[in-house]
Amino acid sequence: MTDIKKDNTEEKILSAAQNVFVRKGMDGARMQEIADEAGINKALLHYYFRSKRQLFNATFESIFCKIIPNVMRMVESDQPIKEKLESFIENYIDVLMKNPFLPTFVLKEINQDPEFLAELIKSSGLQPQKVVEMFKIEMEKGTIRTMDPRDLLINILSLNIFPIASQPLLALLFFDDDPKSYMEFIERRKVTVKEFVLNSILIK
Amino acid sequence: MTDIKKDNTEEKILSAAQNVFVRKGMDGARMQEIADEAGINKALLHYYFRSKRQLFNATFESIFCKIIPNVMRMVESDQPIKEKLESFIENYIDVLMKNPFLPTFVLKEINQDPEFLAELIKSSGLQPQKVVEMFKIEMEKGTIRTMDPRDLLINILSLNIFPIASQPLLALLFFDDDPKSYMEFIERRKVTVKEFVLNSILIK
DNA sequence: CCTACTTTTGACCAAATGGTTAAACTACAT
DNA sequence: ATGTAGTTTAACCATTTGGTCAAAAGTAGG
Numbered sequence A, B: 001m002t003d004i005k006k007d008n009t010e011e012k013i014l015s016a017a018q019n020v021f022v023r024k025g026m027d028g029a030r031m032q033e034i035a036d037e038a039g040i041n042k043a044l045l046h047y048y049f050r051s052k053r054q055l056f057n058a059t060f061e062s063i064f065c066k067i068i069p070n071v072m073r074m075v076e077s078d079q080p081i082k083e084k085l086e087s088f089i090e091n092y093i094d095v096l097m098k099n100p101f102l103p104t105f106v107l108k109e110i111n112q113d114p115e116f117l118a119e120l121i122k123s124s125g126l127q128p129q130k131v132v133e134m135f136k137i138e139m140e141k142g143t144i145r146t147m148d149p150r151d152l153l154i155n156i157l158s159l160n161i162f163p164i165a166s167q168p169l170l171a172l173l174f175f176d177d178d179p180k181s182y183m184e185f186i187e188r189r190k191v192t193v194k195e196f197v198l199n200s201i202l203i204k
Numbered sequence C: 001c002c003t004a005c006t007t008t009t010g011a012c013c014a015a016a017t018g019g020t021t022a023a024a025c026t027a028c029a030t
Numbered sequence D: 001a002t003g004t005a006g007t008t009t010a011a012c013c014a015t016t017t018g019g020t021c022a023a024a025a026g027t028a029g030g
Helices: A002-028 A031-038 A042-048 A052-067 A071-076 A081-098 A102-109 A114-123 A128-141 A149-165 A167-174 A179-201 B002-028 B031-038 B042-048 B052-067 B071-076 B081-098 B102-109 B114-123 B128-141 B149-165 B167-174 B179-201
Strands: none
Touching (some): A002 A031, A002 A042, A002 A052, A031 A042, A052 A081, A071 A081, A071 A128, A114 B167, A128 A149, A149 A167, A149 A179, A149 B179, A167 B114, B002 B052, B031 B042, B031 B052, B052 B114, B071 B081, B081 B149, B149 B167
16 A cells, blocks of 8 residues: 555656646746645655755656657658658647647756756657768758758757747737637648648658 | 936846846846846835836846847848848847847746736737738749748747757757857858748749 | 935845654554 | 554744835935
8 A cells, every 4th residue: 555655646746746837937836836736735745855956857857758759759760751750740749739838848947957957868768869860861862952960850849849839929929819729720730840841851 | 417327227227137037037036136236235126116027027028129029120121032031030040149048038938927928019019910911922922832821930930949949958969068069050050041941932 | 505306225024935843644564 | 452664744944035114325406
């Protein structure tokens, strides 16, 4: 029983912490609010995670891993480049749509603890060089236009992430502040971003 | 004399507030730190701006206006679309490079006070519809590929802003955490983003 | 020099906040 | 039953924080 109980409350805490931290950010979040959201006593937070910082870092890690992972799947697949890119963009936008606040949160807190972030990236299995290498090879094969492969990857990430991270502003500017029609717009981007990118780089 | 002195300290406060708020965010910033940075007494902050919120809003407004303005210049110019887009992208990346923390800051605090943001946009003279209209006309003329004009504008903004807003992360991932070589990369993007966009939409 | 004013300051306050501690509770093994 | 280990809680604490206030300092005109 002991272990089950422990895991249970630890999960409750982490989940509550995610909600609160994502809404309020590291500095804006209150330990009391997290405790309330988890339905437990505040001292218990410190029992499981010693300090606010540690709780925050644990939270950040779990969120960060959610948004990052599937870059690598693109590299390992053996489809032709066009299909690789298509499924990558589509999947990625899909993941972001299901967690629309996470990109904002990550951007917000990127500066908080640089060493921790570096550590996190190292241990996350992310290997951007691999992706860059793959693009290089395709360029040598002549399937896509020659350019700095880092530009290509960063462009794709920009097109995927930014419109979601800045949703409140863009929805206000272009969609009458209606989140629903903005999300429909993002849904359509699964197609339009693919077209935009492929039109730019594909050699026919 | 009265007015000059007043403007002076008010400016000092605003400038100090910008530094601190941009570094620490709304919640992380301390009134005392802002006062120190401005070299004045903390009570004076409340004398000029009644509350932290008001000081923050004033700060946000002044920063927001810095990054937003030159969208409209693109519309009003009478160059052909290709040149319009080229100079827009180049100018915009240039502005962002000179204020690399501002995009992060705006993204961070976009959620803080939605009504205030809406007010701000209204009074800022921003008219995204105008830009959208312009793109539509060009598509009808057949100079650029047909697509949702909002997509086009948002794509360009994404490609310009995101790489700067997420500098700390991207520099860590692709540039050995060396800010200098990352900024050189951004400088090169003045050219490569133009190519990327024009390649995608221009009809030759 | 005096007066009316604005600007600036130091001292102060109540509330909030992250964190601690000692006691109570739980479940299991002996 | 009793002891023991981990878990949970209420009460508490030191510090920080945004904000106030009355008095001092500065300023300009009469």
